[in-house]
Amino acid sequence: MASYLIIGNSAGGIAAAEAIRRGDPKGAITMVSDEPYPAYSRPLISDYLAGDVTLEKMLLRPADFYPSHGIEAILGTKVTRLELTQKRATLADGRTLKWDKLLLATGGTPTLPDIKGRDLKGVFVFNTLDDAKAIGDYLIARHRAVVIGGGLIGLSAAKALLRRGNETTVVVRSARLLSTLLDAEASALMEKAALAKGLKVIKGSGGEEILGQDGQVKGVALGRGETIPCEVVILARGVDPRTELAREAGLKVREGIPVNEHMETSAPGVYACGDVAESYDFACQEVRVNPVWPSAVIGGLTAGANMAGERNPCPGTSAVNALSYFGTAIAAAGQANPPTLDGFEVLRHPAHNGHYEKVVLQDGRVVGFILVGNLEKAGVIFSLIKERVDVTPFKKDLISPSFGYAFLPAKLRQARIAAE
Amino acid sequence: MKKVYPKEEVCMACRLCEVHCLAAHSLSQDLIRAYKLESPRPRALVQVTEKGPVSLALPCRHCREPMCVYGCFAGALTRDEATGVVSLDPDKCVGCWTCLAVCPYGAIYRDPARGVAAKCDLCAGRPQPACVANCPNEALIFAESARG
Ligand SMILES: Cc1cc2nc3c(=O)[nH]c(=O)nc-3n(C[C@H](O)[C@H](O)[C@H](O)COP(=O)(O)OP(=O)(O)OC[C@H]3O[C@@H](n4cnc5c(N)ncnc54)[C@H](O)[C@@H]3O)c2cc1C
Ligand code: SF4
Numbered sequence: 091m092a093s094y095l096i097i098g099n100s101a102g103g104i105a106a107a108e109a110i111r112r113g114d115p116k117g118a119i120t121m122v123s124d125e126p127y128p129a130y131s132r133p134l135i136s137d138y139l140a141g142d143v144t145l146e147k148m149l150l151r152p153a154d155f156y157p158s159h160g161i162e163a164i165l166g167t168k169v170t171r172l173e174l175t176q177k178r179a180t181l182a183d184g185r186t187l188k189w190d191k192l193l194l195a196t197g198g199t200p201t202l203p204d205i206k207g208r209d210l211k212g213v214f215v216f217n218t219l220d221d222a223k224a225i226g227d228y229l230i231a232r233h234r235a236v237v238i239g240g241g242l243i244g245l246s247a248a249k250a251l252l253r254r255g256n257e258t259t260v261v262v263r264s265a266r267l268l269s270t271l272l273d274a275e276a277s278a279l280m281e282k283a284a285l286a287k288g289l290k291v292i293k294g295s296g297g298e299e300i301l302g303q304d305g306q307v308k309g310v311a312l313g314r315g316e317t318i319p320c321e322v323v324i325l326a327r328g329v330d331p332r333t334e335l336a337r338e339a340g341l342k343v344r345e346g347i348p349v350n351e352h353m354e355t356s357a358p359g360v361y362a363c364g365d366v367a368e369s370y371d372f373a374c375q376e377v378r379v380n381p382v383w384p385s386a387v388i389g390g391l392t393a394g395a396n397m398a399g400e401r402n403p404c405p406g407t408s409a410v411n412a413l414s415y416f417g418t419a420i421a422a423a424g425q426a427n428p429p430t431l432d433g434f435e436v437l438r439h440p441a442h443n444g445h446y447e448k449v450v451l452q453d454g455r456v457v458g459f460i461l462v463g464n465l466e467k468a469g470v471i472f473s474l475i476k477e478r479v480d481v482t483p484f485k486k487d488l489i490s491p492s493f494g495y496a497f498l499p500a501k502l503r504q505a506r507i508a509a510e
Numbered sequence: 511m512k513k514v515y516p517k518e519e520v521c522m523a524c525r526l527c528e529v530h531c532l533a534a535h536s537l538s539q540d541l542i543r544a545y546k547l548e549s550p551r552p553r554a555l556v557q558v559t560e561k562g563p564v565s566l567a568l569p570c571r572h573c574r575e576p577m578c579v580y581g582c583f584a585g586a587l588t589r590d591e592a593t594g595v596v597s598l599d600p601d602k603c604v605g606c607w608t609c610l611a612v613c614p615y616g617a618i619y620r621d622p623a624r625g626v627a628a629k630c631d632l633c634a635g636r637p638q639p640a641c642v643a644n645c646p647n648e649a650l651i652f653a654e655s656a657r658g
Binding site: 101105131132133134137142143147149150151383384387388391405410411412413414419421423465466467468469470472473476487492494495496497500503504506507508509510 | 573
């Protein structure tokens with residue numbers, strides 16, 4: 091009987107466990123996580139902090155999930171060491187576990203900026219349910235909060251703080267919010283919506299120092315003689331792939347852990363998926379990290395199927411984000427904002443009534459897009475990236491506000507319907 | 511499983527499918543009341559997509575590999591392995607719109623009144639989905655999927 095060990099009990103780990111069980115009804119599956127909870131939805135920690143959802147509503151699976159799938163779940167315990175030749179993992183409590191197939195679904199860990207005052211009371215990160223709980227326990231109504239970082243995680247923290255009624259300022263190093271996901275025009279629409287909801291935004295400074303008094307936060311110095319008084323600071327500079335186990339075990343590691351089309355790492359029988367993995371991105375046509383939920387699930391399903399003995403290639407993934415913050419809806423995917431315009435063709439329908447359409451092409455194929463407002467067609471455009479459709483004959487249509495499925499060429503349109 | 515298939519050659523974009531879908535998913539089951547009196551107003555779970563002479567009503571395909579289910583981090587979208595039906599639980603949906611960004615058919619919509627996603631549920635409990643039953647041109651058929 092094969093034994094499977096999964097480290098990480100979140101999007102990627104759960105998808106993999108289910109796929110393993112489908113492919114191998116009998117094998118022994120063990121899941122280990124240093125978080126003490128049954129798998130929950132990480133993005134929803136924002137709604138949790140806001141008071142809009144309970145832990146119960148955040149759980150990814152029903153209460154009997156682990157026993158009903160024959161999974162032994164070891165929760166609240168960290169894996170501290172992997173020995174690849176012995177196929178043995180050591181846990182923080184000294185226990186050891188053996189595996190035939192191993193999956194690293196260890197996700198990411200918050201990027202900690204090298205900023206003075208990081209250890210003051212009132213400074214938090216925002217990556218786990220326990221982080222959200224700690225912030226919620228600490229926060230009182232009159233606290234003013236500064237969120238350092240204007241990316242997805244920073245904004246989702248800011249959204250929750252505002253919703254709780256706390257005065258909130260986001261400070262962002264770059265010239266705009268969500269600079270890695272969006273272009274200037276879409277960022278401006280999001281910022282306008284955020285300001286209208288009462289968020290304060292300071293651009294061009296990532297915060298130089300967190301100021302304290304008696305060990306507690308009292309402000310953030312911006313480094314140009316300005317300080318923002320506050321009682322709470324959230325460090326939200328993004329996440330780094332949690333690669334330390336893999337690195338120490340001698341696996342090949344770059345930014346994340348590169349995997350092949352079967353989600354297998356440089357060591358046979360050892361797989362990786364989710365935020366920690368570098369897998370094939372069909373928009374960029376290269377192997378890279380894609381720290382979004384859909385990639386973790388798709389990678390996990392592929393890893394699990396292959397661990398259980400199938401030879402299924404990964405359908406590929408790409409960074410695809412939908413943002414529904416401050417009443418503004420944005421979807422963006424792939425190379426939505428390429429660093430250089432060299433070799434790219436950009437089609438834009440400038441902002442109109444809070445709507446915006448932008449599609450990025452390369453060699454006649456869509457490689458990225460940003461949509462603000464009307465998102466119903468986003469998935470159709472995303473599918474064109476994935477299938478690498480030559481859109482030359484109808485490229486102008488892509489940014490038409492009325493674009494939809496009917497705009498696809500007849501052959502593609504009909505074949506896709508017939509396929510399901 | 512049986513799904514709703516569009517026949518685009520005979521669709522004339524009259525949008526009666528949308529109207530009957532909305533009524534079928536209203537509290538009153540009555541068209542006039544659903545539009546005028548119900549609050550929040552129900553939303554049609556099918557939408558006609560058109561370009562020039564081409565039009566078709568394209569409800570959820572209930573995919574075997576449902577991208578929406580993979581993308582939904584709220585657990586609101588699930589696929590029943592026994593029936594093949596992909597369902598959306600509006601109580602769990604948080605309106606993040608990730609499903610809209612990954613559905614290759616553009617068959618998930620936003621319900622603005624409720625702030626949650628909306629998609630075809632195949633009119634569970636009816637002999638035939640309301641859109642199929644009420645299309646005057648038989649441009650929608652309820653048929654067994656070639657993929658089983
Ligand atoms: C605030 C926030 C908002 C987000 N919003 C969105 C969004 O809107 N859309 C979107 O697509 N994505 C969003 N994400 C990203 C999304 O949550 C991740 O892409 C997804 O959770 C990745 O899943 P994963 O399984 O790879 O890893 P993770 O969810 O990071 O889980 C990894 C697990 O492994 C455990 N682990 C790691 N190392 C060890 C070890 N050595 N021993 C034991 N356990 C270990 C960790 O504690 C963790 O529980 C958001 C993330 C955050 C934090
Ligand atoms: S909008 Fe609702 S159903 Fe769609 S992915 Fe988000 S939570 Fe799930």
